[in-house]
Amino acid sequence: PLPAQASLSAADILRYSRQLVLPELGVRGQLLLARSSVLVVGCGGLGCPLAQYLAAAGVGRLGLVDHDVVETSNLHRQVLHGEARRGLPKALSAAAALRLLNSTVQYVPYCGALSPRTALELVRQYDVVADCSDNVPTRYLVNDACVLAGKPLVSGSALRLEGQLVVYNYQGGPCYRCLFPKPPPPETVTNCADGGVLGVVPGIVGCIQALEVLKIASGMGSSFGQFMLMFDAREGRFRNIKLRPKKPDCAVCGDNPSVTCLQDYEAFCGSSATDKCRTLHLL
Amino acid sequence: PLPAQASLSAADILRYSRQLVLPELGVRGQLLLARSSVLVVGCGGLGCPLAQYLAAAGVGRLGLVDHDVVETSNLHRQVLHGEARRGLPKALSAAAALRLLNSTVQYVPYCGALSPRTALELVRQYDVVADCSDNVPTRYLVNDACVLAGKPLVSGSALRLEGQLVVYNYQGGPCYRCLFPKPPPPETVTNCADGGVLGVVPGIVGCIQALEVLKIASGMGSSFGQFMLMFDAREGRFRNIKLRPKKPDCAVCGDNPSVTCLQDYEAFCGSSATDKCRTLHLL
Amino acid sequence: MAAPVSLQVEFGGGAELLFDGVKKHQVTLPCQPEPWDIRNLLKWIKQNLLKERPELFMQGESVRPGILVLINDADWELMGELDYKLQDQDNVLFISTLHGG
Amino acid sequence: MAAPVSLQVEFGGGAELLFDGVKKHQVTLPCQPEPWDIRNLLKWIKQNLLKERPELFMQGESVRPGILVLINDADWELMGELDYKLQDQDNVLFISTLHGG
Numbered sequence: 001p002l003p004a005q006a007s008l009s010a011a012d013i014l015r016y017s018r019q020l021v022l023p024e025l026g027v028r029g030q031l032l033l034a035r036s037s038v039l040v041v042g043c044g045g046l047g048c049p050l051a052q053y054l055a056a057a058g059v060g061r062l063g064l065v066d067h068d069v070v071e072t073s074n075l076h077r078q079v080l081h082g083e084a085r086r087g088l089p090k091a092l093s094a095a096a097a098l099r100l101l102n103s104t105v106q107y108v109p110y111c112g113a114l115s116p117r118t119a120l121e122l123v124r125q126y127d128v129v130a131d132c133s134d135n136v137p138t139r140y141l142v143n144d145a146c147v148l149a150g151k152p153l154v155s156g157s158a159l160r161l162e163g164q165l166v167v168y169n170y171q172g173g174p175c176y177r178c179l180f181p182k183p184p185p186p187e188t189v190t191n192c193a194d195g196g197v198l199g200v201v202p203g204i205v206g207c208i209q210a211l212e213v214l215k216i217a218s219g220m221g222s223s224f225g226q227f228m229l230m231f232d233a234r235e236g237r238f239r240n241i242k243l244r245p246k247k248p249d250c251a252v253c254g255d256n257p258s259v260t261c262l263q264d265y266e267a268f269c270g271s272s273a274t275d276k277c278r279t280l281h282l283l
Numbered sequence: 284p285l286p287a288q289a290s291l292s293a294a295d296i297l298r299y300s301r302q303l304v305l306p307e308l309g310v311r312g313q314l315l316l317a318r319s320s321v322l323v324v325g326c327g328g329l330g331c332p333l334a335q336y337l338a339a340a341g342v343g344r345l346g347l348v349d350h351d352v353v354e355t356s357n358l359h360r361q362v363l364h365g366e367a368r369r370g371l372p373k374a375l376s377a378a379a380a381l382r383l384l385n386s387t388v389q390y391v392p393y394c395g396a397l398s399p400r401t402a403l404e405l406v407r408q409y410d411v412v413a414d415c416s417d418n419v420p421t422r423y424l425v426n427d428a429c430v431l432a433g434k435p436l437v438s439g440s441a442l443r444l445e446g447q448l449v450v451y452n453y454q455g456g457p458c459y460r461c462l463f464p465k466p467p468p469p470e471t472v473t474n475c476a477d478g479g480v481l482g483v484v485p486g487i488v489g490c491i492q493a494l495e496v497l498k499i500a501s502g503m504g505s506s507f508g509q510f511m512l513m514f515d516a517r518e519g520r521f522r523n524i525k526l527r528p529k530k531p532d533c534a535v536c537g538d539n540p541s542v543t544c545l546q547d548y549e550a551f552c553g554s555s556a557t558d559k560c561r562t563l564h565l566l
Numbered sequence: 567m568a569a570p571v572s573l574q575v576e577f578g579g580g581a582e583l584l585f586d587g588v589k590k591h592q593v594t595l596p597c598q599p600e601p602w603d604i605r606n607l608l609k610w611i612k613q614n615l616l617k618e619r620p621e622l623f624m625q626g627e628s629v630r631p632g633i634l635v636l637i638n639d640a641d642w643e644l645m646g647e648l649d650y651k652l653q654d655q656d657n658v659l660f661i662s663t664l665h666g667g
Numbered sequence: 668m669a670a671p672v673s674l675q676v677e678f679g680g681g682a683e684l685l686f687d688g689v690k691k692h693q694v695t696l697p698c699q700p701e702p703w704d705i706r707n708l709l710k711w712i713k714q715n716l717l718k719e720r721p722e723l724f725m726q727g728e729s730v731r732p733g734i735l736v737l738i739n740d741a742d743w744e745l746m747g748e749l750d751y752k753l754q755d756q757d758n759v760l761f762i763s764t765l766h767g768g
C-alpha cells in the first residue's frame with residue numbers, strides 16, 4: 001500500500017462527505033482507500049466504468065493497462081473514451097478522462113499488453129487487481145501473477161447479454177485455475193467482436209467489480225470469494241453460485257504447484273492475447 | 284418518437300457494430316433506438332451513468348432535467364461532471380460530457396426543477412422516462428405525469444449500500460401510486476446528504492436502469508413491469524420481488540381516477556423537491 | 567392450538583436501523599390458540615423486536631406508508647396482507663423504499 | 668427401477684447456442700434400472716438435445732474445459748461431479764465461461 005495519511009484534508013472531507021457518513025466506510029475506510037493501489041488490466045468495456053468509480057471514490061493509485069488504441073466501435077461501451085480520442089492509446093485516454101473527474105488520484109498508464117515477462121513485478125506493486133481483459137491467455141496470466149504475488153483478483157467478464165464476476169485468490173478461496181484447470185478449446189471462445197455485446201452489460205459488471213474492489217480495499221470484505229455472480233440482462237436476473245473451495249492439486253495455488261513462475265500463456269491457450277483474430281494458427 | 288430513418292449510415296454501422304451483431308437487437312433494434320427519446324429526470328448519481336450508456340448506445344434524443352449545480356460533494360458518484368464543471372448547472376454539464384462521447388445524439392438540457400405546471404407537456408414529448416430524482420414529491424410528480432401521458436417509467440433509487448428498481452406504468456402493470464398510495468411521513472425519509480451513499484451503488488442501479496430503458500426502447504421489453512429489483516451492496520445480493528398488479532382503485536391509474544391533472548406534490552408529501560433541507564416546516 | 571412457527575424476518579432499505587441495524591432475524595413465534603397472521607406478527611415485532619420510535623415503523627395495526635411487506639419475495643398484497651396465515655419457514659421482509667439518487 | 672426424474676436443464680454463457688438458442692429445458696428422464704446421475708444425463712443430453720457439433724459441449728464423457736456445471740446453483744464439484752445422483756426437480760445449469768470485456 002501507499003504511505004498512510006494520518007487524517008483526511010478538508011478538501012477530502014468535502015469531496016467524500018456522502019460516503020464518509022456511512023458507518024461501513026467512515027474516515028477509517030476512506031483512509032484505507034487512499035492508501036490502496038489498484039491495477040486495472042484492460043481499459044475497455046469493463047475497465048472504463050470500473051476505473052471511473054474507483055477514481056471517484058478516492059482510491060490512492062490506479063494502474064491502467066491496455067495495449068490497444070481507441071476505435072469508433074469501442075465507443076458504444078467504453079464510456080471513458082470520447083470521439084476526439086480515437087487513435088490514442090486507451091490507457092492514456094482513460095487516465096486523461098479520470099484526471100478531469102478526480103485529480104487527487106495517481107494514475108499510472110501502461111500502454112502495452114500485460115506480458116509474462118513483466119506481469120509479476122507489476123502486480124507486486126498493487127494491492128488489488130481487477131481483470132477487465134477480453135481474452136483467455138490474459139486471464140490465466142493475471143491469475144497466476146496474482147497467486148504468485150499474493151493479491152486478490154476481482155475478475156469480470158461480459159458477452160452478448162450476459163456477465164460473470166468472481167473474486168479469485170481471496171481469503172483462502174479458489175483461484176481461476178482451481179475452477180478452470182484446462183483452457184477452453186480455442187474454437188469454443190467467442191470475443192466481443194464476433195459475438196457482440198450490449199454496451200451497458202459490461203457497464204453493469206464493471207460497476208459491480210468496482211464495488212467489490214472498494215469493499216476489499218476499505219476493509220469491508222467481498223462476498224464473492226467463493227461465489228460467482230451471474231447476470232442475464234435479457235431476463236434481468238442475477239444469480240449467486242456457490243463455487244468449489246481452493247483445490248489442493250491446483251497447478252498454481254495448490255499444495256505442490258507446478259507453476260512457480262509465469263509461462264507462455266498464448267501457447268498454453270492456443271490463442272493470442274492481442275490479435276483481433278484470436279485463434280493461433282499453429283500450422 | 285422521432286422521424287424514422289430508413290437505414291443506418293456507414294458511420295452508425297461502424298460505431299454500433301458490436302451491438303448490431305446481437306440477434307436480440309440487430310439493425311431493427313438500433314433503428315428503434317435512434318427514433319426513441321428518453322427523458323432523464325435528475326442528472327445526479329443515477330442519471331450520470333444512465334445518460335452515459337443511453338448516449339453511447341445511440342438513443343435518438345436525451346432530455347436532461349436538473350435544477351442543481353455541480354458541487355464537490357457530488358463528484359464521488361456523479362461521474363459525468365468533473366472538477367472543472369463545479370458551479371455549472373448539472374443539466375448543462377451532463378450534456379457537454381455526453382456530447383464528447385456521442386455527438387450524433389440530440390441532447391436537450393432543462394435547467395430547473397420538474398414542476399407540476401410543465402411536467403406533463405414535457406413528458407408527452409418523450410417515449411420513455413427515467414426517474415433518477417432524489418426526493419419523494421418529484422417521484423409522485425413524475426409518476427402522475429407518466430400515467431397521464433401514457434409513458435413507461437423506469438424508476439431507480441439508491442441510498443447507503445442499497446438500491447431499488449421498478450418499471451412503472453408499463454404494459455398494464457402498476458404505477459408508483461399503486462404501490463404507494465400514501466406518501467411516507469416526511470420524518471421517515473432519508474436523503475443521500477443525511478444517510479450517505481457509496482457512489483458506485485447508484486452507479487450500478489443507474490446502469491441497470493439504462494439497460495431496462497434500452498430494452499423497452501428497442502422492443503426487447505423489460506422484465507421489471509411487475510417486479511422490483513432490490514440490491515444489497517454489502518451482501519452482493521440481488522433479489523427480484525413479485526409486485527401487486529395495477530390497482531383498480533389507484534388514484535391516478537385506476538378505473539375512476541381522482542387525480543386527472545398534476546397537483547401540488549410538495550404539499551401532498553409535506554416536503555420540498557428542491558431544498559437541501561427537505562422537510563417542510565408548516566408552522 | 568397452532569404449533570410454533572419459525573420465520574426469517576428481514577428488514578432493509580433503512581428499516582433495519584430501527585432494529586439495532588440487524589437485517590436478518592431468526593424468529594420463533596410461540597404456540598397460540600389461533601394461527602399466526604401478519605397482523606399478529608406486527609404486534610409481536612412491536613413488543614419484542616422494535617426498540618424505539620414505533621411510529622417510524624407502524625401506523626395503527628399496519629406498517630407505515632413507504633414500507634413494503636414481502637412474503638417469500640412477493641408483495642403481501644398478493645398474499646392477503648394483514649390476514650396472511652404464516653407458514654413455518656416463511657421469509658417476511660419489511661423494506662423501506664428508497665428515494666435517493 | 669428408479670422412478671422418472673423431472674429436471675430443469677439450463678444452458679448459458681453461449682452454451683445455449685448449441686441447443687437452438689433455448690436456455691431453459693424442462694426434461695423428464697425415463698425410468699431406468701440404476702439411478703440417474705450426471706454422467707448418464709450428459710449421455711442423454713448428447714442423444715436427445717444436442718443438435719450438432721457435440722465437441723463444442725463435451726469432451727469424453729464429461730463437459731469440455733470452460734463449461735461449469737451447477738447443480739441447484741452450486742458448483743458440481745461440491746456435489747460429486749459426474750457421480751451426483753439426480754433428484755426430482757433438480758436444476759442443472761451448464762454455463763460457458765465468458766472472457767469478453
Ligand SMILES: [Zn+2]
Nearest residue numbers: 175178250253
Ligand atoms: Zn488455484
Ligand SMILES: [Zn+2]
Nearest residue numbers: 458461533536
Ligand atoms: Zn396506479
